Amino acid sequence: MLDLKNMKKSDFYYELPEKLIAQTPIEPRNASRMMKIDRRSGAVEHSRFYSLCNYLKKGDLLILNDSRVLPARIYGEKADNGSFIEFLLLEQKGAMKWEILCRPGKKAKVGTRFVFGGGKLSAVITDVLDDGNRIAEFECEGSFFSALDEIGQMPLPPYIKEKLSDKERYQTVYSHELGSSAAPTAGLHFTKEMLEELEARGINIGYVTLHVGLGTFRPVKEENVLEHKMHSEHYELPERTANLINETKASGGRVIAVGTTSCRTLESVAAFYNEIRPCEGYTDIFIYPGFDFKVLDGLITNFHLPESTLIMLVSAFLGYENTMNAYKIAVEDKYRFFSFGDCMLII
Incomplete structure (x- = not known):
């Protein structure tokens, strides 16, 4: 049982064999494995990302971060x-x-x-x-x-040792707004054809921009999680996306964030304004277990580093025990981890 008032960095540690850290992107993009997890029960189902449509319903809304990585x-x-x-x-x-x-x-x-x-x-x-x-x-x-x-060359994370032959493989196919120091990696699994198929099935797609800073790779140094200070990143929530979110909520659809950056953007706006509305600014929101989600109904995310703020965010949404169990299964089943790795769908 996690003590919410005395959370330790070590609570979010898990053993990861180095051979499971993906060094190169998979081809095609949407062939990556996807662990589908029931948010309430923690039940796990093994699938592939190209089957995402099977888990979504007409009227659902995917929120994607369209930030583009600088060859910095x-x-x-x-x-x-x-x-x-x-x-x-x-x-x-x-x-x-x-x-x-x-x-x-x-x-x-x-x-x-x-x-x-x-x-x-x-x-x-x-x-x-x-x-x-x-x-x-x-x-x-x-x-x-x-x-x-x-x-310029892509600023690949320090755990990726292989040289990237095609710079575009560290960009999402919908990247548009230059400004990130790292890719919003949950979106790397999408192909243009898959996005078209989703929309053809009545699944809506909205975009936000959050420029990912290198602070996303900085380790949590404090043993007491609550003492960690997050880096600040610039975000923008456009009017069309704000309208889509509000319409989806009103009609009973689900808002599903693609990646922790999309999640942090939406929950930052909701926390600051107590509603979803068009805006831009900077956020240093830190999401960890005990956080009250106001927008998200689902999350697509890769598998993150032990003791990182990103695994803490996932634990906040999925539940601590469910998250650590899912990571244990992912290691046992040899899922690929981190930026070029596999993903989970939490709904």
Whole structure:
């Protein structure tokens, strides 16, 4: 039994063999395994993602995060001596100004200039922040994002060691709004044809935008879960999606979030405004067991790291015992884990 007033990070630990961490995406996208779980009973059924239609009803609503991952890892050299530098773009702070992580950091003093892609991009460090991140002012002759797309690499999570041959496989097929440092991975399972089939069956689809920050990979350091501070991320809930959610609720349909980012967007808006309405802003909502869900009726999500805020969110929605049991089954049945892995459907 989980003590809601004294939750420990270790409560959310499970043993995961390294060989179950998916290193490459499966082909086709929707061939991944899907564990369907009854939210009330915890009963588990094994399926494939291409069978998702069989578990949804006409009038249900899927909420997808349309954020697009920046090829935000760039390699270059110091302008004056050609020594190596690596930048990871974190958040845009102005027209050509970005907060970055860089390695090796000792080279990136204020005023230092770096060049990337043989001069396609250049940058000057303008500030060093308290946490060691830098602010860099970029210059380029043409479009910054075109240059970034040409020379940048996908910022794959640290547990993925294999090089990605096709950058688009770390994007959802519906990604549109540039700004994420990591993919909203639950959406990687969809194909364009599958989305069309869902809509043809009367299942509605709405989009939100939440730009995923690298904080999503930061481990929970405090043993007391309630002491953890979440990173802040920018979100947008458009009018069409807000209307779809309200209409679905009014007609008795189910609102099913695709991914923890979609979940956090919807529940942030509901918590802040006490209703669903068009808006944008920043959220640092932390969802853990005991949380009162106001919007979600279902959740599609991948299998997450032990002791992470994401497994805590799943435990809040599915129930702690049900969640830990599902993960135990997933390990025993050799499901694929994390970003390129399999998923669960909780309804």
